[in-house]
Amino acid sequence: MNIAASAREHEAGAVVLLRPSKALSRQRTAATLAAWSLASPALVLLIALFFLPVFAVFAIALTDWQFGASSFAFIGAANFNEIYSDGGFRTSLGNTVLYAVMVVPGTIVLGFAIALLIESGKSLRSFYRAIHFLPFMATLTAMAVAWEALLHPTIGLVNQTLVSLGLPTANWLRDENTVLPTLAAIGIWQNLGYAMVLFLAGLKSIPQDLYDAADIDGADLWLDRLRTVTLPMLGPVTMFVFIVVALRAFETFDTVQILTQGGPGHASEMLLYTLYRESFEYLRTGYGASVAVVFLIIVVALTLVQVRVMDKKVHYQ
Structure with a gap:
């Protein structure tokens, strides 16, 4: 009798021990289903709007x-194969690279300089921030028309x-030289506020303690403080600005379409304008799609190279 009772007690205990594990499993399953149900709308949109078009x-x-x-x-x-032998594509690629080489450093240097000037000022900071950020918020089509009149x-x-x-003087938009x-100057003007x-x-995120420590170590001149504290601590921001502005430079289309249409003599034609022209003016959609694929590969490769190279030189707090 004692042995039978002990066995029944053991089985009951085992059932009691198993019930919490089953309940925990059901809770995990319910949590997983809830997570997927919450993420599914965004996942469906991502597949429909990105992966399927690609x-x-x-x-x-x-x-x-x-x-x-x-x-x-x-x-x-x-x-x-036609892209590889197409001189027009090589011209637009070269123009895009040259445009980015002018826009990216110019935007970073001027944006950083203006940020330093505004941060060191004592009054009207909000006004200056709004004035410099306005070009980034404005409609580029309207701004391009205004630039056409100015030039x-x-x-x-x-x-x-x-x-x-x-x-x-010069005929800024009709001279190959x-x-x-000129388009690069407009691009710098447009992205300047964002970088600033x-x-x-x-x-504002740099701790004042670092500047105090630099003063104690003898870096009391503004140039020494800039070199030893400000620039190293702004490494992550600089890398982010570099990547975003570079991508925006490679994606330039509006100003080319409105101001130059790729001219004169293809001197301002860039990759996205080539894609547009081949697909919707010449109706060579297959060839335009191949240009889009090459453009996508270039942008992804550029981003990966930037991250790999610059991330090694960036100081994270």
């Missing part, structure tokens, strides 16, 4: 489909100012 572009790039055509043929890598070769304010100062630097705001936030 897959469609890759698929179209392997065909000879023309916009509006009822049929197409699979041609493999023929479009990519008019005869009645534009820029040339009128140069004439009053006795300086030579000036059109790309990020640098201002980075400057």
